[in-house]
Amino acid sequence: MKITIEKQEFMEAINRAVKAVPTKTTMPIMECFLLEAYGNEIKLTANDFELGIETKICGMVLENGSVALNAKLLSDIIRKMPENSIYLETDGKWNTTLTCEKCVFHLNGQDAAAFTPIQIIAKDRAITLKQKTLKDMIKKTIFSVSKNDKSKLMTSINILINNDQCMRMTALDGHRIAIRYADISTPIKEKVNVNIPGKSMDEVGKLLSEDEEEEVILYLEDTHVLFQIGQTLVTSRLVDGDYYRVDQMISPDWSTKLTVERVALANAIDRAALFIRTEDKKPVKFDIRDAEVSIMGDSPFGSLKEEMDVKKEGKNMLIAFNPYYLLDCLKVIDDESIEWCMTNPKAPSYIRNDEAGYLYLILPVNIGK
């Protein structure tokens, strides 16, 4: 293989693909990028079996070929190269030479045949939507994905398309549920209900553009999904199983509804959380009386009490929450003011806006009163 690539192009491709390089593995071949040059195309691939990324690099192919190169070393080498054109050559024993100006790197490569390429996925079941829309949906649900590996299903994000153009994205961890709705670009006939690992969705989110015009296509198979993001393909294994029946958990009833300024509420909760060390699991209390809420946090070292003006409908209530669950969703809502509905101090509360396409359900913490 003989190729020429501009340093900047090479670096950008590495940064896209590197997310699929496993951090811990005992197989040296898995720590590699696969670099392939055929015809006019140069491709860089990383694959940790759950997640695979293949991306095209703009460059010149002088001689076809392929090689597997240690991802960390290649990444460090390219980063430290002068800002200029890099010439890469591989001999029959996968010894690779990278030359840029007066500097010559030798890198021991491995046989490309030992590298597992990314899953090939048929392109017949396609969903198209704006990259910005998908990026936004991921960012605004992913924090609710369970960090606990015990239930694989809870570590995944569910994508549901029931009617022809509306996509629902759901993440939950047993204490809270995050749901976002958005429109896809072209209607589809078939119902879609798949669970994609949270880690894969996180990496996909980072690869998606903020650009209003760019689109992403999802191709679905029984066991895998493929995201086509410009010149980059991302494949991910799907998580098996029927996702939780979220609709059954959400009730439209409430006995107390607060309308409150979002940033002010988040700041007050953040202050009250100050005395709470995560291991304590002590909640922040909300004493809702008429048009005022007292927000309270306390510990052996000190306490906070803060009064906040709110618009209240329904009953007074004393209720407590894990402050971080509230802060997570308040941070990703764009509305200036939110509606927060509660039923009783032991039943789920929810912050929702159907027009804006979000619903966040949060379980209160029992304070035994």
Place this chain on the structure above:
Amino acid sequence: MKITIEKQEFMEAINRAVKAVPTKTTMPIMECFLLEAYGNEIKLTANDFELGIETKICGMVLENGSVALNAKLLSDIIRKMPENSIYLETDGKWNTTLTCEKCVFHLNGQDAAAFTPIQIIAKDRAITLKQKTLKDMIKKTIFSVSKNDKSKLMTSINILINNDQCMRMTALDGHRIAIRYADISTPIKEKVNVNIPGKSMDEVGKLLSEDEEEEVILYLEDTHVLFQIGQTLVTSRLVDGDYYRVDQMISPDWSTKLTVERVALANAIDRAALFIRTEDKKPVKFDIRDAEVSIMGDSPFGSLKEEMDVKKEGKNMLIAFNPYYLLDCLKVIDDESIEWCMTNPKAPSYIRNDEAGYLYLILPVNIGK
């Protein structure tokens, strides 16, 4: 005690003093700030016995008093307060209330009498210099201070004033020496030769301003030094003992002198260092032949060889160095091109410019040839 302080003023004072709060201690009182209000003055103090910082806060004293407050909690509370005026009140049992707008924090304080104030230092032996000058000297020597606690003297920075207006600052660790010279603002009669802990100098450096006009005064006693930096006082214990006789280690002789572009050399060394993991302690080799230097790094995984044009006087030489020692000093030199003198592959090399006031001595690594 009853005082009023603007949030921003309070936060800035905390950020100045917090560096003297010990991170690990079994004595709760040492984790505290001392807050004192007398007459028109509000002072915040932290003291870990090696380093003490006392800083004034602009504010209003409504009632005199003092209290010791947990530094981490106070710092978190003030950071999260609204951007407004904070009212702080302490009762007879050191219970402290902080009020800002509608938010009220209670914090359990401790008796101020249990807090050890900073060392009182006589102000008769004074050295005055520009804050920017001292900041610069610290930044450009401190990386050579030994990280190994075995020799206390090596963990300190030596300040020497032999003639009346020139100050020399020295740091060394057994493999290298960093020396910087600069003028103090007003001549002094007495000779000065003190060793200040590297950690204290590091914190002093952070408190010093980049402003060309501001001055800092050092007051010296037998066991302590006091830095007066505007409204902030920093005291530090001195390290006992006669500092190393650095002059004897520096020889003006050389057999090879390279004149080389500093940034290009640093980039090439940085690339060659890529294959060197710190635990390997493998050096980067320099093959000096006529007007060219080959810079080489290698490992079982790969290697780099880079040619560089230089101006050379004297003999050809094959010599090897720890690349990080070279990079540390190349980073803090301002000159575009440097002069690097070597005697033989086992004797100290030095990069110096007497006019610019620096000398960096670096021992080569023996490659057994």
